[in-house]
Amino acid sequence: MSHEQELLVVGAGPAGLSAALAARSLGVEVTLIEADARDQERPGSRALFVHQETLERLGRLAPGLGEKIAGFGILWQVARTFYRGKEVYARRYDTEQVSGLPPYASLRQLDTERFLLGACRAAGVEPVWGARVVSVRSDPNGVTVRAENGGEWRARYVIAADGARSAVRTSIPIEMDGGRSSDYRVAVDLSGEDPGGAPAERHLHYRHPALDGRNLLIVPFTGGVQVDVQCRDPADGEALSDPDAVRRWLPRVVSREQAERVLWVSRYPCLQRVATCFTDEHRRVLLAGEAAHLFAPLGARGMNSSIADAEAAATAVCLALRSTGVERARGVVEDYDTVRRQAARHNRARVEGALRHLRAESAWSRLAQAGAARLASRLPRLGAWLDKAPYGPRGPITLRGGLY
Ligand SMILES: Cc1cc2nc3c(=O)[nH]c(=O)nc-3n(C[C@H](O)[C@H](O)[C@H](O)COP(=O)(O)OP(=O)(O)OC[C@H]3O[C@@H](n4cnc5c(N)ncnc54)[C@H](O)[C@@H]3O)c2cc1C
Structure with a gap:
């Protein structure tokens, strides 16, 4: 010792x-x-x-x-929110103007x-x-x-x-x-920038039509992007993370070139x-x-x-x-x-x-999301709600005012 x-x-x-x-x-x-x-x-x-x-x-x-x-x-330049495949809201970051951290x-x-x-x-x-x-x-x-x-x-x-x-x-x-909630996610990391040279954008899809209405998040990071699918249950997660299944659904949500560059596929329960x-x-x-x-x-x-x-x-x-x-x-x-x-x-x-927001189990919450998507172009704060709600409420949580 x-x-x-x-x-x-x-x-x-x-x-x-x-x-x-x-x-x-x-x-x-x-x-x-x-x-x-x-x-x-x-x-x-x-x-x-x-x-x-x-x-x-x-x-x-x-x-x-x-x-x-x-x-x-990296900072992404635009965060876009889609509902059933249609863009309903975009939040832009002035990445040039950032001074300090x-x-x-x-x-x-x-x-x-x-x-x-x-x-x-x-x-x-x-x-x-x-x-x-x-x-x-x-x-x-x-x-x-x-x-x-x-x-x-x-x-x-x-x-x-x-x-x-x-x-x-x-x-x-x-x-x-x-405990373990019934929520399950599949995350696929893809290497490389977008071969089309597109700027870094975060995409949040409610009810993606190419994924049978599942929610999907695409997040860029230095050297690649992460594609994160909200599954219906553990069995759905298992099916979606199967390598053959990934080869089938991935090109429907990112470009074909990007879909070839899988770094790894993770499947995980939401504990x-x-x-x-x-x-x-x-x-x-x-x-x-x-x-x-x-x-x-x-x-x-x-x-x-x-x-x-x-x-x-x-x-x-x-x-x-x-x-x-x-x-x-x-x-x-x-x-x-x-x-x-x-x-x-x-x-x-x-x-x-x-x-809870992403599950949208009640008819009321599904209606609220659909209504916000329909009205977001006229009432941007509804678009902002769709953009932010999947991350949960913000605001200080500790005695010293920290966010985490
Ligand atoms: C799929 C997935 C996606 C995630 N996405 C996000 C996200 O988007 N944002 C976010 O903030 N967090 C995310 N997380 C969570 C994040 O990864 C963890 O919160 C973070 O890794 C916690 O750090 P940690 O140091 O506590 O634990 P760990 O990163 O797990 O590190 C523990 C370390 O301890 C070592 N160790 C384990 N057992 C022993 C032992 N018996 N003796 C000695 N060493 C040991 C391990 O080898 C490891 O190095 C995600 C996690 C997963 C699994």
């Missing part, structure tokens, strides 16, 4: 890398351990959208990092992770690769962590950022509440779960990111809120380490639990609102 660390972070995804960076920026000694081997690429389509608030946050953790990510990501940056998660890892290395944190945590035991003085490869660590605090199937969370154990507590009984383990919550990917709440957790968790650990007295240290960690669990519940509720 190595000497007792101040902080051990488990998992080098967006939450873990950000937590390690935040810890370093606060002068906390940190070790970051990761199950995957070095340079192992994680396949599949994941988060694209890095919000301005996150770019600012990352800039606080590592000067210049927000600008780097923003410089690599842009309102968002769109890039693949693996690129965001590459920038985060670069910043960690610059801050002197190299993950311990190939160390899959299998057991975690906390006690009033700290935490003992064991990995499958025989590695063993002792730390005063642990940030569990080991994702949806968190071994740390199950070791403690902490339950998740909430809406939040841990019942973000810390253990001894207040030594702090859950962050998808180890603590899972949201359906609407409104970009997954990765953005994971990075917000990470900064808050590292700050709590720093304060707890410097606290005089056990009770104060416990209190700081309990505050983290209260604030970030509340944020996660707000996030989940907002995603639930977006899912």
